[in-house]
Amino acid sequence: MKNLSRNESRVLRLLVENSRLSISEIAKKLDISRNTVSCILKRLNDDYIERYTVDLKNNGDLYYIVKTDSIDNIDPGDIVEYYELMNGKYIVVLKNLTRINYESIDMAGARHRSGAITGISVYCDYCGSVITGESHTYEHKNRIYYFCCSTCKSQFLKERI
Known part of the structure; x- marks a missing residue:
C-alpha cells in the first residue's frame, strides 16, 4: 500500500490483527491521541478498508x-x-x-437428519437394491456413495477405488 504514513500503517496492522479494537484501545497501544486515531480511521475507511470481518472460533458446535x-x-x-x-x-x-x-x-447450532421422509428410495451404489434400514456410506472427491451393507461397500472399494 502506498502513501500510508507510519501511524496509518501501525493502525492498519492492529486492525488486521483485531478489527474489534476501539479508538481508545488503538490510541493507548500506539501511544497517540484518540483524535489522531479517529482521523486515521476515517482515511483508512475511505481509501483502504473494504470491510471489517470476524474470524469465528469453532468448538465443534457450529x-x-x-x-x-x-x-x-x-x-x-x-x-x-x-x-x-x-x-x-x-x-x-x-x-x-x-x-x-x-x-x-x-x-x-445442530445438524439433524430426518428419518420421516417418505416416498424417496435410496439405492445401493454397488448392487442397485433399495436400501432399507441404516445405509453404509463412503465419501470420495466430494461425492457420497451409499451401500445397503458392509459387503457391498467393501466390494465397491476393492473394485473401483
Missing part, C-alpha cells in the same frame, strides 16, 4: 451454511455437504468457515 458461486476454493475437508442450485450457485454446509467469497451466511 455449522456454517453459505451461499456461494463456487466451491473450488473451499478445502474439501471443511465441507459437510453441498447442493448445486439450478442457477449454478451452491449452498454449502461447512465445519469451519474459511475465507471464501459468499453471497450469504447463516450458522446452525
Whole structure:
C-alpha cells in the first residue's frame, strides 16, 4: 500500500490483527491521541478498508451454511455437504468457515437428519437394491456413495477405488 504514513500503517496492522479494537484501545497501544486515531480511521475507511470481518472460533458446535458461486476454493475437508442450485450457485454446509467469497451466511447450532421422509428410495451404489434400514456410506472427491451393507461397500472399494 502506498502513501500510508507510519501511524496509518501501525493502525492498519492492529486492525488486521483485531478489527474489534476501539479508538481508545488503538490510541493507548500506539501511544497517540484518540483524535489522531479517529482521523486515521476515517482515511483508512475511505481509501483502504473494504470491510471489517470476524474470524469465528469453532468448538465443534457450529455449522456454517453459505451461499456461494463456487466451491473450488473451499478445502474439501471443511465441507459437510453441498447442493448445486439450478442457477449454478451452491449452498454449502461447512465445519469451519474459511475465507471464501459468499453471497450469504447463516450458522446452525445442530445438524439433524430426518428419518420421516417418505416416498424417496435410496439405492445401493454397488448392487442397485433399495436400501432399507441404516445405509453404509463412503465419501470420495466430494461425492457420497451409499451401500445397503458392509459387503457391498467393501466390494465397491476393492473394485473401483
